[in-house]
Structure formats: structure tokens, C-alpha cells
Amino acid sequence: MEETRWGAISTAIILLLLAINSVATPLDKRSLQLIGELNGEGPYIGVVTVYPPEEKAFFDSNALKPHPKYPFLDLSGRRFRVGKIHGKKVIYVRCGVGMVNAAAASQQLFDLFDVTGIVHFGIAGNVNSSFSIGDVTIPKYVAHTGIWEWLNIHGEMDKKDFGMLVIGRYNKPRAKGKNALGRIGYQPEEFYSHNGKPNVPEDLIWAQTTSQWQDLAKSLEGMKLDSCLNSSLCVANERKLVVGLRAATANIFVDNAAYRRFLFHNFHVSSVDEESASIVMTSLSNGFPVIVIRGLSDLAGGQKGQNAISTFGPLAARNAVKATLGFIDMLP
Known part of the structure; x- marks a missing residue:
């Protein structure tokens, strides 16, 4: 039927x-x-990642078994690959960097294909000092922290704003008077839902991933993750996977220690990326389940010297892929 x-x-x-x-x-x-x-x-599970290094880790796993007749379909510049992972029918796509690309690719999946939900994986910056490079986080909540109201130097926050960033507090040395860049008030997302009133969005700060999928993912905690890219490039101690924290998304690559601290102390997020909130909100808006799986590739500015993404990004991607494949294997 x-x-x-x-x-x-x-x-x-x-x-x-x-x-x-x-x-x-x-x-x-x-x-x-x-x-x-x-x-x-169908139906299929939608699988979405962002850019080539993540895709390479996914292809290197050899987990995707292509459809025998139609292994892929090219639409609007994107290649949608059709096949199976652990016997589950999937449609995989690399969306491209940024929130617009993430939303566009997700909406294409929902509009054109018989998908039951989206499993999104990739790498992310680590803003939580209790985590290390190579760890994997599966956040329960994701916020779009890229909607700013850049206030007048004497301006007050709007009642809807949250987590205000006062730039002058970060002067070094601390200057007298006010910093001319002033302050930034973070605004909530306007969220349109399939079960809401037409043209009546709700204010949304934290988009919650699907509870049932979160519960399923908890059994991944304790899984064996990689600590080495090769015999000469390793990180200390074993990597860990944690389910149920918070993440922030914006069209901003964070490589700044002060902003990293601000995000952690004001929003209590453990990771930052440029796509997750967009994919989560698009999925929820259409009424489909969604989960985010991110490997931590760098310290988002908390490091000494150069950002580690170019060195350890492949390790973070590999661990994110391991968790993703494990999760798909558990799906009914």
C-alpha cells in the first residue's frame, strides 16, 4: 500500500x-x-555532507553501494548519489559550504525524492575545552547565531535579542571609553513550520533535532574512534563521542579565541559550523526527522599558532563518517 x-x-x-x-x-x-x-x-534516507574532504572520508569507507542502474542523478549543479548503506536505501549529496547551500540541497531532497529524513555529517570547530580534536558531537540543539542586529554605539538590545556581544569588552589593552564598533544583539530565527499557521513564523533560537533519533544515537557513545591519521600523525588519548549538547551555526568560520569564549559562555555550545542549523530547520519546517553528526577538527581560535583544520580535518571527517555509518546501520 x-x-x-x-x-x-x-x-x-x-x-x-x-x-x-x-x-x-x-x-x-x-x-x-x-x-x-x-x-x-523508495523510500530513502537523505545523507548530506558539505565539502570535498568530508566526502573523501565518506567514499574511502566504501560503505555506499551504488544503485545498479542509476548510481547518481545530476540536478541543479549537484550530484545526488543513489545506493545503499548497510542495506538501507540512501540518497547522498554534497551540499556545499554555507547556510544557503545547505538549505537548498536539503529542500531539493524533500521536494524531489521520497526521503524519510536527513542524516547530516561533517566537521566542526570545537569551542568546548572538555573536548579534543577528533572527538564527535551529536548535538540535540542547534542555533543560528548569524542573525545579528548591529546596534548603535549607544543602542539598546531589542527585547527579542539574546546573547549580546559588547565588542569594547575585548579591547586589548582595555581602552577607556567605548569601542566604535559598539555591540551586537543576536536575533532569533523566523521559523516557518508545516504545522504552523501560513505566513505566521515563530521566533526560534534553539532548533531541536529529532528526539527518537537522538535516543537511538546514544548507543553510539563509547564506540571506537580513530586517534591517528597515519603512523606518524596522532592525537593524544582515545577520542570520544557525546550525544545531546548544543551547536551554533553561522556563515562564519570561527578562528578567534575571544569569540570562541563568547559563544561558549553565552550560548553554551560545544561546536560551531556553517550548515547544521540550516539543515535542521529545513528538515523540521518540512516535518521530517533530522540528526547532526560532527567531528571536531580544530579549536576555533583557541590554539597556539595555525588552525589545525588542514592537519586534523581528515581525522575529524573520518570519525564523523564512522559515527554516521553506525547510526544508519541502527535505523529501522
């Missing part, structure tokens, strides 16, 4: 899209036919 229902829905969508003027849609007739055929074989 479920397959019949989705087959009928897919056919209806194809007929509707074919009726649209070709100028209005980048999808050609052949692509629509392939999508319809693939959806008839």
Missing part, C-alpha cells in the same frame, strides 16, 4: 512538473522520469 501510494504521488508530481514551462524549471523530462522511477523504489 505504501509503495502504491508513493507511486501515485510521484506520477502526479511528474505530470504537474511536465506541464510547467521548461523555462521555469531546470528539470528535463528524462530527469523527471528517473526521479519517478527511483521514488517507486
Whole structure:
């Protein structure tokens, strides 16, 4: 019954899209036919990562077994790969860096394919001193900390703002008077939901990943993670995986110790990245489950010297992939 229902829905969508003027849609007739055929074989788990080093770690695992007839489909500049991981049907895509790319790729998955939810993995900056490079975090809450209200030097925070950053507090040496850059008030996201009132968004600070998937992920705690990239490049002690913390997302690569401390003390986040909140909010807005799995690649400015992402990014990506494959294996 479920397959019949989705087959009928897919056919209806194809007929509707074919009726649209070709100028209005980048999808050609052949692509629509392939999508319809693939959806008839679904449903699938959506798997999303961000950029080539993460994708390389994923491909190096050899976990993705390509679809025998249609191993991939190219749409709007992205390659959607179809196959199985641990016997589970998946559609994998690399979204690209930043919140716009993450939202666009996620929405494509929901609009075009019969997916049941998104498993998102990648690397992230570590802002929690109790964690180390190579550890993996599966956050319960993710905030979009890139919506700023840059206030007048004498301005007051809006009642909706939270976690105000007063730039003058970070003067070195501490200057007398006020810093001309003033202060920043963080604004909540406008969240549109599939079960909310049309055109009536709610203010949202913390987007919560799917509770059932969080509970399932807890059994990953204690899994064996890699501490070495090779025989000569290792990090001290064993790596750990922790479920249920907080993460921050913005179109900002954080490599600044003062801002790292601000994020940790004001938002109590353990990791920072540029995509997770976008994927979580897009999934929740459409009514689909979602989980985020991030390997910690650097100290987001807390280190001495150069950022470690170029050295240990591949290790963080490998551990994120291990956790992702373990999670997919547990999905019913």
C-alpha cells in the first residue's frame, strides 16, 4: 500500500512538473522520469555532507553501494548519489559550504525524492575545552547565531535579542571609553513550520533535532574512534563521542579565541559550523526527522599558532563518517 501510494504521488508530481514551462524549471523530462522511477523504489534516507574532504572520508569507507542502474542523478549543479548503506536505501549529496547551500540541497531532497529524513555529517570547530580534536558531537540543539542586529554605539538590545556581544569588552589593552564598533544583539530565527499557521513564523533560537533519533544515537557513545591519521600523525588519548549538547551555526568560520569564549559562555555550545542549523530547520519546517553528526577538527581560535583544520580535518571527517555509518546501520 505504501509503495502504491508513493507511486501515485510521484506520477502526479511528474505530470504537474511536465506541464510547467521548461523555462521555469531546470528539470528535463528524462530527469523527471528517473526521479519517478527511483521514488517507486523508495523510500530513502537523505545523507548530506558539505565539502570535498568530508566526502573523501565518506567514499574511502566504501560503505555506499551504488544503485545498479542509476548510481547518481545530476540536478541543479549537484550530484545526488543513489545506493545503499548497510542495506538501507540512501540518497547522498554534497551540499556545499554555507547556510544557503545547505538549505537548498536539503529542500531539493524533500521536494524531489521520497526521503524519510536527513542524516547530516561533517566537521566542526570545537569551542568546548572538555573536548579534543577528533572527538564527535551529536548535538540535540542547534542555533543560528548569524542573525545579528548591529546596534548603535549607544543602542539598546531589542527585547527579542539574546546573547549580546559588547565588542569594547575585548579591547586589548582595555581602552577607556567605548569601542566604535559598539555591540551586537543576536536575533532569533523566523521559523516557518508545516504545522504552523501560513505566513505566521515563530521566533526560534534553539532548533531541536529529532528526539527518537537522538535516543537511538546514544548507543553510539563509547564506540571506537580513530586517534591517528597515519603512523606518524596522532592525537593524544582515545577520542570520544557525546550525544545531546548544543551547536551554533553561522556563515562564519570561527578562528578567534575571544569569540570562541563568547559563544561558549553565552550560548553554551560545544561546536560551531556553517550548515547544521540550516539543515535542521529545513528538515523540521518540512516535518521530517533530522540528526547532526560532527567531528571536531580544530579549536576555533583557541590554539597556539595555525588552525589545525588542514592537519586534523581528515581525522575529524573520518570519525564523523564512522559515527554516521553506525547510526544508519541502527535505523529501522
